Amino acid sequence: MELAAKGSVDWLVFECLAERTIALAQKERLLHPDAGYDPFLEERMEAVLPLCAKQGIGIVSNMGAANPVAAARRTMETARRLGLFGLRIAAVTGDDVLSEVRNLSPDELQGVPRQKLIAANAYLGAEPIARALAEGADVVLTGRVADPSMFVGILMHEFGWPADDWNLLGQGTLVGHLMECAGQLTGGYFADPGYGDVPDLAHLGFPIAEVAQNGNAAITKVEGSGGLISRATCTEQLLYEIQDPAAYVTPDVVADFSGVSIEGAGANRICVRGGSGKPRPEFLKVSVGFHDGYVAEGQISYAGPGALARAQLAREILSQRLRGYPLDELRFDLIGVNAIAGDVLPIIACPPQEVRLRAAGRSESRHAASMIPREVEALYTNGPAAGGGVVQTVRDSIGVVSVSIPRSAVAPVVQLEVS
Amino acid sequence: MLLRKIAHARAGDKGNIVTISLIARRPKDFALLSEVVTAERVSAHFRQIIDRPVLRYAIPHLCALNFVLYRPPSQSVTRSLALDAHGKCLSSVLLALSLDPLPPRNGEIPATQNPGWPRQID
Numbered sequence: 001m002e003l004a005a006k007g008s009v010d011w012l013v014f015e016c017l018a019e020r021t022i023a024l025a026q027k028e029r030l031l032h033p034d035a036g037y038d039p040f041l042e043e044r045m046e047a048v049l050p051l052c053a054k055q056g057i058g059i060v061s062n063m064g065a066a067n068p069v070a071a072a073r074r075t076m077e078t079a080r081r082l083g084l085f086g087l088r089i090a091a092v093t094g095d096d097v098l099s100e101v102r103n104l105s106p107d108e109l110q111g112v113p114r115q116k117l118i119a120a121n122a123y124l125g126a127e128p129i130a131r132a133l134a135e136g137a138d139v140v141l142t143g144r145v146a147d148p149s150m151f152v153g154i155l156m157h158e159f160g161w162p163a164d165d166w167n168l169l170g171q172g173t174l175v176g177h178l179m180e181c182a183g184q185l186t187g188g189y190f191a192d193p194g195y196g197d198v199p200d201l202a203h204l205g206f207p208i209a210e211v212a213q214n215g216n217a218a219i220t221k222v223e224g225s226g227g228l229i230s231r232a233t234c235t236e237q238l239l240y241e242i243q244d245p246a247a248y249v250t251p252d253v254v255a256d257f258s259g260v261s262i263e264g265a266g267a268n269r270i271c272v273r274g275g276s277g278k279p280r281p282e283f284l285k286v287s288v289g290f291h292d293g294y295v296a297e298g299q300i301s302y303a304g305p306g307a308l309a310r311a312q313l314a315r316e317i318l319s320q321r322l323r324g325y326p327l328d329e330l331r332f333d334l335i336g337v338n339a340i341a342g343d344v345l346p347i348i349a350c351p352p353q354e355v356r357l358r359a360a361g362r363s364e365s366r367h368a369a370s371m372i373p374r375e376v377e378a379l380y381t382n383g384p385a386a387g388g389g390v391v392q393t394v395r396d397s398i399g400v401v402s403v404s405i406p407r408s409a410v411a412p413v414v415q416l417e418v419s
Numbered sequence: 420m421l422l423r424k425i426a427h428a429r430a431g432d433k434g435n436i437v438t439i440s441l442i443a444r445r446p447k448d449f450a451l452l453s454e455v456v457t458a459e460r461v462s463a464h465f466r467q468i469i470d471r472p473v474l475r476y477a478i479p480h481l482c483a484l485n486f487v488l489y490r491p492p493s494q495s496v497t498r499s500l501a502l503d504a505h506g507k508c509l510s511s512v513l514l515a516l517s518l519d520p521l522p523p524r525n526g527e528i529p530a531t532q533n534p535g536w537p538r539q540i541d
Contacts, residue, residue: 192423
């Protein structure tokens with residue numbers, strides 16, 4: 001909202017799709033054929049469409065999730081309801097490659113049984129987005145697309161970048177990669193009081209990239225918004241989820257960030273340049289979602305003197321009571337003691353005053369999995385003294401494995417309609 | 420002295436891989452960071468949660484190191500039963516690494532004087 005209202009931007013990008021989201025959305029779509037896109041699509045479009053239409057701001061988003069066509073249709077209805085006519089709304093499809101993936105060998109499927117597959121989506125690149133924009137789209141809704149590609153598609157369209165200018169695409173991918181997590185570039189996920197302070201994090205401003213024809217960019221945010229853009233925040237985001245900084249693989253390019261420069265250019269303004277690239281891969285990554293049994297969890301707290309000892313006793317009782325159920329996996333954590341880093345962190349000599357025992361497990365049997373939280377609840381009356389605050393969850397587990405398929409097996413399609 | 424004093428970090432994830440960037444707060448500390456925080460040292464720090472040695476990449480002109488940690492396949496983001504399935508908290512766990520010389524494994528040093536050294540809790 002702030003970016004559309006005060007950012008003087010030409011484009012808004014919403015990146016909303018985590019690794020597992022699309023398999024969850026596909027499950028929705030199987031139940032309701034018109035569902036399967038981002039549940040906040042309508043709310044967000046209602047908020048930004050009037051401003052964007054008035055100012056000619058284009059929108060690109062992967063909120064289409066498992067059903068970009070239904071997302072485009074819903075956006076069309078929203079636009080008309082708001083009195084916005086003549087908007088060109090595009091859906092990019094072709095990422096759904098479930099039928100191709102069903103034909104892979106068991107080895108290629110990494111042991112996932114075919115009958116358990118839910119969804120298989122290839123990471124599309126920037127080209128179909130650029131194509132939709134070339135056809136005049138004001139709003140582009142996609143399913144699975146590599147996150148930086150949404151930005152690269154816009155840059156290819158705006159500047160006429162060829163799809164094989166690897167250095168330009170590498171620099172564009174740098175810009176997209178920095179921008180894709182929004183607030184993580186402007187001081188979100190950074191604050192560590194006393195060491196790395198961020199002003200007014202409650203009103204965190206989202207990033208704006210001012211990109212030149214050659215791909216060089218200045219990163220900034222709306223004046224007066226909260227947060228911080230510094231070399232430190234930009235360097236953290238540059239390396240976020242990156243393995244080899246010289247070989248960041250996307251569908252568009254193998255980007256090289258090893259020569260990137262990040263230079264200050266005034267308050268909350270950073271210039272980034274020096275991204276380059278090598279030819280794009282011939283295979284596309286595919287995220288495959290599958291039914292992976294049931295996961296269940298129960299938690300209970302202990303406090304005061306002896307809290308740790310009582311939580312440890314409760315853990316021992318649970319492990320005995322859960323013996324005999326067909327659980328594929330079972331783990332116990334003492335939250336506040338060892339739940340995050342195991343025994344990596346040293347134990348402080350002073351015993352904790354509050355400990356929360358967590359039991360979590362997986363089973364092919366929903367009943368067996370649900371015994372974990374049931375036995376945690378039974379600790380109230382049948383366990384150590386003064387346990388409290390039990391929570392219980394049982395859910396379907398969706399696993400994700402990554403496979404790759406030849407680029408030639410994937411044919412992105414653009415469908416465009418006018419409101 | 421803990422690493423947190425001279426560096427900041429961010430963790431990301433892909434499947435069973437956790438990446439952690441480590442960036443010197445001041446350029447002059449990068450040499451120390453680079454010398455002390457080796458792939459071997461980080462492997463030892465996280466030995467209970469990884470199943471292969473840690474890889475390290477360096478971008479000296481950004482005063483940054485990048486570590487790649489491999490967890491067992493059962494500990495991928497979507498399969499792990501851990502409270503922090505992504506491993507996102509591990510950046511701060513890395514910053515708990517002590518820059519002081521490693522004590523002997525069976526040494527007499529009490530844990531309170533020796534914050535970088537893990538020991539069993541029970």
